[in-house]
Amino acid sequence: TIESHRTPLIQSLSTEPADCNTGLGYVRIQLRPTALSDTQIYWWNESDDLVATNQTEVEIPKGHYHVSVESPGHCQEALEFEMQVAEETSFVDTNYIFVEEGQTVQLIPAIDIQSNDEIRWNSKVPLSCTECPNPSISIHQDITVDYHVKAQEGCEIQGSIAAKVQYTRPYFAPNAFSPNGDGNNDYFKISPKAHVIPVNGLKVFDRWGNLVYVQKDTEDDGWDGTNSGVDLQQGIYIYVQEFEDIQGKKYIAKGSITKM
Numbered sequence: 001t002i003e004s005h006r007t008p009l010i011q012s013l014s015t016e017p018a019d020c021n022t023g024l025g026y027v028r029i030q031l032r033p034t035a036l037s038d039t040q041i042y043w044w045n046e047s048d049d050l051v052a053t054n055q056t057e058v059e060i061p062k063g064h065y066h067v068s069v070e071s072p073g074h075c076q077e078a079l080e081f082e083m084q085v086a087e088e089t090s091f092v093d094t095n096y097i098f099v100e101e102g103q104t105v106q107l108i109p110a111i112d113i114q115s116n117d118e119i120r121w122n123s124k125v126p127l128s129c130t131e132c133p134n135p136s137i138s139i140h141q142d143i144t145v146d147y148h149v150k151a152q153e154g155c156e157i158q159g160s161i162a163a164k165v166q167y168t169r170p171y172f173a174p175n176a177f178s179p180n181g182d183g184n185n186d187y188f189k190i191s192p193k194a195h196v197i198p199v200n201g202l203k204v205f206d207r208w209g210n211l212v213y214v215q216k217d218t219e220d221d222g223w224d225g226t227n228s229g230v231d232l233q234q235g236i237y238i239y240v241q242e243f244e245d246i247q248g249k250k251y252i253a254k255g256s257i258t259k260m
Contacts, residue, residue, distance in 0.1 A: 019086060101193070
C-alpha cells in the first residue's frame with residue numbers, strides 16, 4: 001500500500017528472503033532521481049519500533065515492516081512489506097564419531113535443535129527414538145545415520161553422523177586375582193562385551209603347560225585357583241578362551257593371570 005503526496009519519492013523496493021541459518025534478510029529501497037539529498041528514510045517494524053534511519057539497505061529478521069520517506073516541504077510516502085524466510089534446504093558437513101565395537105552412544109546433531117523444531121532420524125539399525133533430538137544407538141560396525149530438521153520458521157537442514165568402529169579387545173580379562181575367601185576378587189573369569197558370546201569354556205594352564213582348569217559352564221563364577229579341589233601355589237598361569245561376535249567373527253582371548 002503506497003500513500004503518495006505530490007511527487008512520488010520511492011522508485012522501487014526489493015527484498016531478499018531471510019537466510020535459513022542466520023534468520024536475517026535484506027530489504028533495499030531506491031529513491032527517484034528527483035528526491036532531494038536531504039530526504040529522510042525511516043524503517044519501522046510491526047510494533048512501530050524504529051529499526052533504522054536513512055539507510056537504503058537494511059538487514060532485518062522475518063516479519064511485517066513499513067518504510068516511510070519524507071522530503072523537505074512535507075512530501076511523504078510510505079510502503080508496507082513482508083520479510084519472508086527462504087524456503088530452502090541447507091546441508092551441514094558430516095560429523096564423525098569414533099567408538100568401540102558394541103558401544104552405545106547418544107547421537108548429537110551438528111546444529112542447535114530448538115524446542116519447536118521437528119527432527120527425523122534415518123538409520124539402518126534401531127535407534128532409541130527417531131523423532132527426538134538425541135537418540136541412542138548401539139554400534140557394532142561402521143554406519144552413517146542421517147537426520148532432517150525442519151525449523152519452526154520453515155527452514156530445512158539435512159546432516160549425517162558417521163560412526164567409525166575402533167576395534168579393540170571384545171572382552172575384559174584381569175591380570176591378577178586373590179582367591180582367599182574374603183569375597184573380593186576370589187575368582188578369575190573373562191568377561192565378554194555385550195555383542196560377544198563364548199564359544200567354549202575358559203582353560204587355564206600352569207607354567208609347564210599342564211591343564212589345571214576347564215570351565216564347564218560359562219555362566220559359573222570362574223576359576224577359584226584350585227585343581228580338582230586342591231589349592232594351587234601362587235604364581236603366573238596361562239589362560240585361553242574363544243569368543244564369537246554376532247557376525248560370526250572369532251576372537252581368541254589368551255594371556256597370563258597372576259594368582260596372589
